[in-house]
Amino acid sequence: MAVDGFAAVDFGFAREVLQRGIAALYLVAFVSTLNQFRALLGDNGLLPAPVLLDWIGEKRERRRMLHPTLFVRIRYSDRRLALLCGAEIVVSALLVIGVPQWGPPWVPMLCFLGLWLGYMSVVSIGQTFYSFGWEMLLLEAGFLAAFLGSNDQPAPTVVIVLFWWLLFRVEFGAGMIKIRGGQEWRDLTALTYHHETQPMPGPLSRQAHLLPRWFHRGEVVGNHFAQLVVPFFVFAPLLSVWVPGPVPQIVGAGAAVIVIATQVWLVATGNFAWLNWVTIVIAFSAIGMPGVGAPVADRTDPDESLWPGIPLYWFVITTAVGVLVVALSWPALRNLFARRQLMNASFNRWQIGNAYGAFGTVTKERIEIVVEGSVDDDGLLWREYEFKGKPGDVRRIPRQFAPYHLRLDWLMWFLPLGRSLDDWFTVFLLRLLEADAPTLALLRSDPFDGEQPRWVRAVSYRYRFATRAERRADGVVWVRTRQRIVLGPLGLR
Structure with missing residues (x-):
């Protein structure tokens, strides 16, 4: 891994994709909420959020059942929900354009933390309509993106590695769920049915379903390889400490490309909201491009930068975040190898260090x-x-x-x-x-x-x-x- 101290100097392009891509998906999420929340969960919705909040009231034991939400302190109304979505759409758009990234690192940090807390406020009262695994995935990705820094410094190495750990949990967790799930994943017949029976087919799903059976078996084999083997190689750049040269970084980038390719196939043959898109964006964290990263700051003034290009206060913040995420990820790590693996589970109220997975079984008819x-x-x-x-x-x-x-x-x-x-x-x-x-x-x-x-x-x-x-x-x-x-x-x- 091309690093200078704590700076991932070759991962400037990866940071651009991560920050702008995650912000774009938050924009989509808030637009979706603005268009649908009122009818689904508003004052006169199918599952009115105010009824849930009234039931929770001031009872502390019931509040613990919810993830943090602004609507516990500020009474929910359709108008306030719309104002929240409007403000977050503006913040998301600014991050996509790249405006906050031109300021000091705490500016994009506050923007992404605002998106994270705002969307968590929505998900927390979204009930069954917001119970999908990609909600917590977007939340965790948004939290990590807050600590990628700004344009005048390299990305912190610890945060880039945390994105690799997130990608590993998403892919390897999904692979283990499938191997432990339905027999169709083990006898290689799952994708004989899945293109037809998936929740929401796309325009190419029928063509994919009509492909030969040998092709569908090859799809399953490729899926198992991409989810059970490839994720380990995402961490290859860490070996550059002992293996000089570009090989470790090339291996890591190759693993990311395989993940991206499989996700693009899923995008082309289905409609899985932003699950595949956010996985693609996260996978770019493993693609280092020498010469594209932010210039390394001069260390002539030790009071401003004790490490190349990273101010002391920013090093302290990102290191603390790294320790926090590692600590919170322990239940998810144990879950990956547990006999009864949980799928799309959160182990803390802040939805950091989650367990992921999808389609452990495939329905045979629609x-x-x-x-x-x-x-x-x-x-x-x-x-x-x-x-x-x-x-x-x-x-x-x-x-x-x-x-x-x-x-x-x-x-x-x-x-x-x-x-x-x-x-x-x-x-x-x-x-x-x-x-x-x-x-x-x-x-x-x-x-x-x-x-x-x-x-x-x-x-x-x-x-x-x-x-x-x-x-x-x-x-x-x-x-x-x-x-x-x-x-x-x-x-x-």
């Missing part, structure tokens, strides 16, 4: 809950509500939404996997009966153009991708088979 409404008193003619991302119309090609997160569509995928329909879904049907405008804005289309339906119901269908012959003959992307009415008909009376 069941969709289709929501229908009728304006007839007798309920004879039913029309479907179309969602933005989840399958509905069999002729509609899935769209690419990631890294934007369609939270309602994702929760709709989980419905058939549970033993019963969640409480939020019943409220969702009620909002459709009321023709609630914020709720309807979450959908692709309202078949009744704002008119209140007399009845609504939920019907389950089995979906599969159309074969090439079916696509040519009927112009369909999906073939579906109706199963049963799972709820309804329901009316306001």
Whole structure:
């Protein structure tokens, strides 16, 4: 690793990608929250956050159940949530442009810590709509990004290494979850199903699903290699202390490139919100580029810089952060090798040093809950509500939404996997009966153009991708088979 003391002098480009990329994903996260939180969790939402906060009240034992949130001290309102999102979008945009990075290192630090605390305030009251692993991943990445410094100094070595440790937990944790999970990951058949049954397919998912079985087996082998073997080589630059020359840095960069390539394939064949995107950004932390880093400061004034380019106060802060993260990561390290490995688990209130993982099992068939409404008193003619991302119309090609997160569509995928329909879904049907405008804005289309339906119901269908012959003959992307009415008909009376 090309370092001069505590300065990662060859990782200036990596820092640029980390700071700007993570800030861009925070911008997407806050835009997503601004557009969806009111309907999902606002004052009149499907799971109103004020109800949760009222239940918590002043009881200390209940407060410990929440991660830190500003809305415990400042009473929640839809307006205050919108103001928070607006302010954080501005801060995110400034970081993407690179404005705070031109100041002293404490300026971008405060900006990223503001994003971290602001988004944690949202996630803490987001309940099931914010229960995804990539929420805590973005939070942890934002916390680490706060200590990357500014343009007038090299990136601190300790923070760059902490990003490698985060990447290792994300990839190796996901690999171990799969090996310990469903038999389909061990017999190499998982991706024979996954492209078709994943939560939200993309425009190329059908083409990926129709590839030969030998290709899908190769995908699984490649996935195991990328997640169980490659992550160890991310730390190769640390060997430069004993192995002179560029080889350790090249090995680390090669490992990062493999991770990036596998994540790009997942981006191309699915819609996993910002999970793949944030992993790609974090992987750039292992790519050192000599000559691209910030110039090393002159050490003629020992009071200003006891280490090359890094002021004493900044060295103290980043070293303390390193010790803190290492200490908080001990439960996650044990979890990686535990017999009962936890997936997407946080071991402290601040969501630092988390355990990650995804898709330990793969569903073999796709069941969709289709929501229908009728304006007839007798309920004879039913029309479907179309969602933005989840399958509905069999002729509609899935769209690419990631890294934007369609939270309602994702929760709709989980419905058939549970033993019963969640409480939020019943409220969702009620909002459709009321023709609630914020709720309807979450959908692709309202078949009744704002008119209140007399009845609504939920019907389950089995979906599969159309074969090439079916696509040519009927112009369909999906073939579906109706199963049963799972709820309804329901009316306001």
